[in-house]
Amino acid sequence: MAIDRPCGTFERDYAQDMAIVRTPLQWIILIVGLAFLFSLPLFGGVRIIYLLNYIAITLIAVHGLNILTGYTGLLNLGQAAFMAVGAYTSGVLTAKFGMSFWAALPCTAISAGIVGLIFGLPSLRIKGFYLAMATLAAQFIIISAIVNIRPDLTGGWSSLVVPVPKIGDFAFNSQFRMFYIIMPLAVLATLLAKNLARTGIGRTFIAIRDNDLAAEVMGVNIFRYKLLSFFICTAFAGIAGCLMAHWMRAISPATFGLHQSVWLIGMVIVGGMGSTAGAVFGTVFIRLVDELARTVGPIIAHSFPALSGNISAAAGPILFSLVIVLFVIFEPRGLAHRWEVFKTSYRLNPFAY
């Protein structure tokens, strides 16, 4: 751990070595960063706050996916469907049964976690592509269940209108106000995900990922920890789905399609699997690429009329696919690895060793 510490920075005990924030400078950066982040709505435009909200909601789901796929090594192609479980749990509880958003929020984590447990059961027997297929099935089964089982509650294929969260008469009815619900939860999710990796549970997940047979021989209850990983992953997705529902104020099954699950996997890959910082980098990067595609598509179409709408239709998917392919080829360890390389070179500067 301490091999890349800058000169003059020493850890005197194990706890210090394992701390998330170790130096006064890091504390200052953290506090200033959080203060800046939480004061952004006071001077940022609605577009920026929208983007931050979108990134933060996605980040929570990506953290969950990173715990399952990055740390435990179990592929999940149905994360968007687990978000849908959270979204519809909250949507139905608040819109149809009049429950408060604050009471519904923990219910979404539990409901999505339980559904995740069910679809995680096959993970004891199958892994790799086979588990990917099982979670892919979850994507279709869950959406189909939402649409067909109780359309009177969920709205079926039509949108379910969801009320805005309130504290007393204070309604969180704008991008700015929702920011103060969404962003703290994203920060908390990041802290939990980061901390999890340092606990015994996190190390067990990593042991299972690296060699589940060896982990079992060492006494790890593989089944229990795989299910725990599924529960945590999908509970994060449930929270993200709940926030998505109350942020958009209307949800439909189309919002949680397979393509969303693929985008979430792409964020984990681009950021770097098994890294909390990677989840942040991947989410921010892919969302910005998406925004870029939205900006350049019409410009290209305007500049090259012969391409017209076709390039606008294709710009987003093309950029996303290109980014994934380039990362898999040139930086399979993701942006998190680049960040580590940068930090190491900064800390060793001016020495090359």
Added chain:
Amino acid sequence: MNKKLSGLVAVVALVLVALPLIASCAPAEEAPPAAPAAEVKPDAVWLRCTVAMTGPYAASLLPAAEAMQDAIEIVNRERGGIDGVPWKFEMLDDGGDVAKAIANYEQLRVKEPKSLWMITMGTSGIAEALRERFNEDGIINHMPVGSQASIYPAGNSFCLVISHADAFGFFCDWVAETQPKPIKLALLSWDGSFGRSIMSDECLNYARQKGIEIVATELFGIMDMDVSTQLTKIENAGANWVYTNTLGFGTVVVLKSANALGLQDKIHFAGCHFAVDYDVNRVAGPMGEGFVGVHSVVTWDELDNPYVVERRAAFEAKGLPEENRAQPYLIFRGWMDYETDIYEKAIAEVGWENLDSDALKSQLVKTKDLKLPWTILNYSADKPETNWARMVEFKDGKVLPITDWRKAPDLRSTEYK
């Protein structure tokens, strides 16, 4: 717990405690600005729009930007805008994504001076998500077409063309009255709110009432590039007609797959309003020959209509690309004229000082069977969607009407009647 972690937890706790305080300092409810000031005409009337200019709907909707700009310039030049106040317009891209459309809406609704009227062009999901917001914020939303959940319960959202359900009823009337019996119909649509809107009990029962047998109901994804499996099942079910509630690439995929399977000699194909648009006709080419659909506006190929002739001349004078020869360029000119009329009537009644969305809406719902050079509009307080249409056909690369204008049956869900 070590000291550093305790400190971190303390910081997070502090942030969480401070949130309600900071949140209450955040810009208050972003209340839309007030309507134009008393007795003073505004400098401009803004028409603001969120449109899917990227993503799967781009091919159909990208020309809308050019078309709207062009229409607004003409109305400003020829009519001097609204009561001497020029139109201005702003358009944001949502890529067909609900979250982005909501962000666009929130960005547009707080702009000064307030837009009393907006246009949304994208998915039914977007219109459904925004419907309540338009009602709350006192803004009229005019969209080309939407699902029932995006219009009802009737509020501030209006549709320009016939709804999907009513269009299906219109088709049932036509096919039952004019085509050889028996009619064995298969439904082949996108799997979503839009595609499924012709599969309601009201629609299926109406078809049966007309003596039409529904032999198959098939769905496919918006990104699917082939529907051979669905069409094979439809063929095996003995269908002689297929109705598709898709547009753009979706309709092309249906026609292409049917062509690959050699089905177009055995089965007739029909679609909703936007299925028989020029982008489909252009891309499908000969594969689309004979495709029919329910259509609520004029087509580019009605050369005996002076409005169409004027639009064609303007299009050619501008040297616009062939791709722009879709519905937006054709209809926005008339649409802007109509909106200008509504504004002027509302202003004549309540004045600029009292002009709000209610004043505009009260004029809109007075539109009864209004024959315009480009469509026939019919709105009421409980049915903010027109119900006039014709059948059109792809023939020799053209889109030609094959019936006269008539009203469609009302196939709203009973809960909205």
